[in-house]
Amino acid sequence: MRAVYVAADNIYSPIGSTTGENLANLKKNISGIKEHTDTALSPVPFYASLFAPQQVPVTKNNFTKFEQLLIQSISNAMEATGLKSNDPKTICILSTTKGNISLLESSDSDQTTHSNISLHSSAKKIAEHFSFAHTPVVVSNACISGILALLTAMRLIQSGTYDHAVVAGADTITKFILSGFQSFQAVSARPCKPFDAERDGINLGEAAATIILSADEKYRGITIGGGATSNDANHISGPSRTGEELFIAIKKALKQANLAESDIDFISAHGTATLYNDEMEAKAITLAGMQSVPVNSLKGFYGHTLGAAGIIESIVCIHSLKENIIYPTLGYETHGVPVPLNIANTLHTAPLKNILKTASGFGGCNAALIIQKHLN
Amino acid sequence: MAEKNAYISASCVISNNTVYKNKQVVFENKGAVLPDFLTSVYQHFAWKYPKYYKMDNLSKLGWAAAEILLQGSDIEKYPPEDVGLILSNANASLDTDTRYFETTKDIASPALFVYTLPNITTGEICIRHKFKGENAFFVFEKFDPGFLHQYVNNLLNNDTLQACICGWVDVLQEDYKVLLVLVESNGNAGNTAERFTKENIENLYSLHNG
Known part of the structure; x- marks a missing residue:
């Protein structure tokens, strides 16, 4: 079976727009989690790692914030490889749980909105933006989506179906998502404490991230x-x-x-x-x-x-x-x-x-x- | 690795208020709106699974199709971790997303929120049949028999799975369509079993259109 190499990556998060910036901040113990009091998102204050408005890439060509974050992260990772996105042996795999669900909050629940929310519409827009040869495969499998997207890419490369895979994931934090986790009593009222005796729930976060996988030995490592x-x-x-x-x-x-x-x-x-x-x-x-x-x-x-x-x-x-x-x-x-x-x-x-x-x-x-x- | 002869041991289609098992009509209730149709399916087959009533339409469709698909199969012979569930659709969980979002204007409903993920359908089927193997939920604009065949075949060929239920479970308001097939890596090569090929699942999907 063919080896699957990591060719490049990008983390686009509130603590950095490149992997390098993110790692530097992790080393300094800098977290993106802060208290927020945005009543459009929640009637009560909450802790989350959210983009400040100036951190969100400027929206062009009718891209939504979710799509723009993906594009930014994919572009950054692609630059480092010189990979051609229109190569027929390159597949893009997208991972998200709720994609453009925020459109329910800002538009009428009609056919146009439904079509804009559908994950395959975002996939198509992203494919057009990068001139990918194939429409991206979308994985939407709750909180394992990111790992499953990487696994899917690994399998498609191992089997020889594709030689390269651009695996990108994103979600934005909306009232829809936050209210849901709050209704489950699953959101902590302070910064979260994984594996700790006093842990009492999650904080939500928004980010996009991309890993490019390849069968090409020049990426070995x-x-x-x-x-x-x-x-x-x-x-x-x-x-x-x-x-x-x-x-x-x-x-x-x-x-x-x-x-x-x-x-x-x-x-x-x-x-x-x-x-x-x-x-x-x-x-x-x-x-x-x-x-x-x-x-x-x-x-x-x-x-x-x-x-x-x-x-x-x-x-x-x-x-x-x-x-x-x-x-x-x-x-x-x-x-x-x-x-x-x-x-x-x-x-x-x-x-x-x-x-x-x-x-x-x-x-x-x-x-x-x-x-x-x-x-x- | 050697290509195995994977076979489609059974199929179930739910479309246009009609339920097909192995291409034969096993139930129909023309004219009923979807929620009533789904209740009539449950009653017709006299299932005893009250949790069905708590499910959203997407999970009901997937659960009911799996129930019909697996009736008479000997799926229990496999270890739970060797049976997988690979599903896909066009609308993810949008049908329930819109319902859940309406509740947030008053009191957000955790009972609806949990169904705002398409793979809850996978979970419901796994709970019923104790399947613990590989699972994945993909979103495509249209049924993609080529991808599905390639992905499932790979899992069967590299011994990740011995059997897999795969297909399409989609609903948005009154529009819905389900195709589930049971694929076994050492399936019954008898007279009725069809080879697991892209063309055969494509044919099953389009057979009951219109």
């Missing part, structure tokens, strides 16, 4: 080695009580990458800071025998960026491998999951070769991805 998804088959809005199903995805991902549990040097968890997600992940990590492996969550920096989350966190993994750096779990102080875990809470160096990235979401979905460094 970091690869996507394997991955899998699974379903809890238990509850549509609550995670598994045992972590067994996330463990299934981890096992399958390791097998694909020809790795043993003991080969994993670091785990980038979903770590949303809800009571049940973090507990479930901790149990899955324990089932995999990885309780002593360093693990972090980046939700304290970015909040939960939904369709972008898996891509942003994978990008940080890619650079962790390159620099042998583990980023801390901002917000974590007192261990708060019922099993011991090695939660990273300081910025430190460590020799890294194989990273496990996990995610889970509504609908009982779980995903695991293996990101590897190949030394020459």
